[in-house]
Amino acid sequence: MAQRKDETLEQRAVGLLERHWKLLVIIVWLGFAAWSVYSKWPDIRFFNLADTDDNMRMMQVRGLLAGQDWYDLRQYRMNVPAGLDMHWSRLVDLPLAGLILFLKPLLGGATAERAAVAIAPFLPFLVMLFALALTARRLISPRAYLLVFLALFFAGSTNGMFRPTRIDHHGWQLAFLAIAVAGIADPRKVRGGLTLGFATAASLAIGLELLIYLAIGGVAMTLFWVQERDEAERLRAYAVALGGGTAAAFLLFASNANWQAVCDALSPVWLANALVGSALLFGLAWISPSDWKHRLALGVGAGLIIAAFHAFMWPHCLQRLEGVSPEVEQLWLSHVREARPVWAHGWRVAPLIVALPITGIVGWGVLVWLRRNDPEALRRTLAASAPGLVAALLLMWQTRTGPAAQMLATIGAAALLWWVVPKVWNATRGIVRVLAVTAVVLICAGAAVPFLMEQLPPKPQTNRTIAIGKANRLCNSLWGLRAVGLQPKGMVFTFVDLGPRLINVTHHDAVTGPYHRNGEQIGDVMNAFRGNADQARRIMRKYGADYLLTCPNSSTTTIFMSETPKGFYGQLSRGQVPGWLQPVQLPAGSPYRMWRVID
Known part of the structure; x- marks a missing residue:
C-alpha cells in the first residue's frame, strides 16, 4: 500500500515537472534575480559599472534619450568634436531606455538608471x-x-x-x-x-x-x-x-x-x-x-x-573583422585578456x-x-x-x-x-x-x-598585486572620480580603458575607449604614454587636451612600466613632470594624479 502511495506521489511530481515547466523556469529566474541583486547590491547602489562596455552602453542610451538620432551611434563625448564611431546596435539600447523612461517619473533620473542597470540583464x-x-x-x-x-x-x-x-x-x-x-x-x-x-x-x-x-x-x-x-x-x-x-x-x-x-x-x-x-x-x-x-x-x-x-x-x-593596424594590434589588442587563449x-x-x-x-x-x-x-x-x-x-x-x-x-x-x-x-x-x-x-x-580549485591555498599576494587591485577598484569608483568631476569641464587625456567610465560619471570628455574602429586614437594614447614628453605634448595638442589624468598602479600602467619604463608614463611616475603640466590638487588618498595642460 505504501509502495503504491509512493508511486502515486512520484507520478504526481513527474506530472508537475512536465506540465508546469514554464512556471518552474520563472521561479528559477526569480531566484537568480533575487540572489544577484542581493549579492551585487553595493555595485548597484554606487553605480559601479566595472566594464568599459557597460559604461559606454549607458552613454549610448543617454544619447538616445537626449535626442541623438536613432541611426547615429557616434559617441560625441570622445574625440571631440568628430566623436568616436561605434559598431554597436540600438537593439540592446531599447530595454535599457524603456526601463529608464518608465522608472524616471517614479524614482528620479539617477535612481532610475541604477534600477535599470540592475533589472536589464x-x-x-x-x-x-x-x-x-x-x-x-x-x-x-x-x-x-x-x-x-x-x-x-x-x-x-x-x-x-x-x-x-x-x-x-x-x-x-x-x-x-x-x-x-x-x-x-x-x-x-x-x-x-x-x-x-x-x-x-x-x-x-x-x-x-x-x-x-x-x-x-x-x-x-x-x-x-x-x-x-x-x-x-x-x-x-x-x-x-x-x-x-x-x-x-x-x-x-x-x-x-x-x-x-x-x-x-x-x-x-x-x-x-x-x-x-x-x-x-x-x-x-x-x-x-x-x-x-x-x-x-x-x-x-x-x-x-x-x-x-x-x-x-x-x-x-577576408581578414580579422576588427581591421586594426599591426601597430594597434601590438600596442593594445594583444594585451586584451579576453582575446588571449585560455x-x-x-x-x-x-x-x-x-x-x-x-x-x-x-x-x-x-x-x-x-x-x-x-x-x-x-x-x-x-x-x-x-x-x-x-x-x-x-x-x-x-x-x-x-x-x-x-x-x-x-x-x-x-x-x-x-x-x-x-x-x-x-x-x-x-x-x-x-x-x-x-x-x-x-x-x-x-x-x-x-x-577543488577553491580548496587550494590562495595565490600569494605581493605588495605589487595588492596595489594593482586597490588602484583598479578605486579608479573605477564614484568616490575616486568625484574630485576629478569637480574640475572645470575639459578634454581629459587618460588611459584607453578609463575613457568610458570618465565620461559616464563626470562632465569631462575623453579621447577614446577600447573600441577597434578608433585605432588611430587608441594608437595615439598608447604611444603618448610610451614615448617621450615631447611626443606626448604633440599628441595631446592634437586632441585639444585640457587635462592629463593617470591612475598609478592600475593594470594599464603595468604595460607601460614593463615595456617602456623610460617612457612618458615612467617619467611621470618618478616625478619627472614637464613644465607644460600643472598639478591639480586632489583630495588625500585619491587614486588619481591629475595635471592641467598649460602650454
Whole structure:
C-alpha cells in the first residue's frame, strides 16, 4: 500500500515537472534575480559599472534619450568634436531606455538608471532559460530541463554576463544563440527553421561575435535536407526567416556608418551574404531532387557560391573583422585578456573556464550514442551539439568564447546526469547512494574542478598585486572620480580603458575607449604614454587636451612600466613632470594624479 502511495506521489511530481515547466523556469529566474541583486547590491547602489562596455552602453542610451538620432551611434563625448564611431546596435539600447523612461517619473533620473542597470540583464537571462529548457525537453526528456539549470549554476563565465550592472550586448547574444540551438533541436520543421532564421538575424543585428555558431546552424539546415528530402520544409522556412529577418534588422538597426561596406557589423557586406545565401537555400528546397547525392552536390555548390561571392565582393573582409593596424594590434589588442587563449590565463583560471565545456562534450557524446537508433533525433542532436563543440575548441584561440561554451555545455552536462544518476541510484542504497549521486552531480555538472580549485591555498599576494587591485577598484569608483568631476569641464587625456567610465560619471570628455574602429586614437594614447614628453605634448595638442589624468598602479600602467619604463608614463611616475603640466590638487588618498595642460 505504501509502495503504491509512493508511486502515486512520484507520478504526481513527474506530472508537475512536465506540465508546469514554464512556471518552474520563472521561479528559477526569480531566484537568480533575487540572489544577484542581493549579492551585487553595493555595485548597484554606487553605480559601479566595472566594464568599459557597460559604461559606454549607458552613454549610448543617454544619447538616445537626449535626442541623438536613432541611426547615429557616434559617441560625441570622445574625440571631440568628430566623436568616436561605434559598431554597436540600438537593439540592446531599447530595454535599457524603456526601463529608464518608465522608472524616471517614479524614482528620479539617477535612481532610475541604477534600477535599470540592475533589472536589464535579467531580461535576456529569462529568454536564455526558456531556450535552454526547450532544448533539453526536445533532445533529452521533458523533465531534464532542471538538470540544465543545475549545470548552469556552475557556469560562472555565462552567469557573469547576466549579473546586475552587466548591460552590454553579450547577454542578449547568448540568449539569441540559445534560441537558435532550440530551433535546431525543434522536431517541428517549419517552426524550427523560422526560429533559427529569426534568431540568427537578431543576433547579427547586435554584432558578429557569434557568426561562426550561426553559420553552423545554416550548414545544419542544409545537411538535414541532404539526409532527408522532407526537411525541405525546414530549409525553406529557415531561408525565408534568415533573408527577411536580416533585411529587417539592417533597415531597423544598422547605423549610418554601417551602411558602408564595413566588416565588423551588420552592413551591406553581411546583408548581401545573407540574401544570397537565403535565396540559394530557398532554391535548393524548391528543387529538392530525390537522390541524396544530387542534394549533396547542390548543397556543396551553394556553399561554394556563397564563399566565392563573399571573397570576390568583399575581399577586405577576408581578414580579422576588427581591421586594426599591426601597430594597434601590438600596442593594445594583444594585451586584451579576453582575446588571449585560455591556456595563457594560467592554471588557476583556465580549469574554471574549461571544466564545464569538457563535461558538456562528454555529455553530448553520450546523448548522440543514446539517439543512435533514431535518425531524426540523431541528426537534431548532432547539429545542436556542434556550436558547443566549436565554442569549446575556440577557447584555445580566445577566452571570450567561454560564456557561449559554458552555456551550450549545460545541455550536454544535463544529458550526462540524466544517463548516469539513475544507474548510480539503482546500484546502491542508503547513505552510500546519496553520496554517490552527489559525487556524480558534482563531476557531471563541471563543478568538481572549481570546487577543488577553491580548496587550494590562495595565490600569494605581493605588495605589487595588492596595489594593482586597490588602484583598479578605486579608479573605477564614484568616490575616486568625484574630485576629478569637480574640475572645470575639459578634454581629459587618460588611459584607453578609463575613457568610458570618465565620461559616464563626470562632465569631462575623453579621447577614446577600447573600441577597434578608433585605432588611430587608441594608437595615439598608447604611444603618448610610451614615448617621450615631447611626443606626448604633440599628441595631446592634437586632441585639444585640457587635462592629463593617470591612475598609478592600475593594470594599464603595468604595460607601460614593463615595456617602456623610460617612457612618458615612467617619467611621470618618478616625478619627472614637464613644465607644460600643472598639478591639480586632489583630495588625500585619491587614486588619481591629475595635471592641467598649460602650454
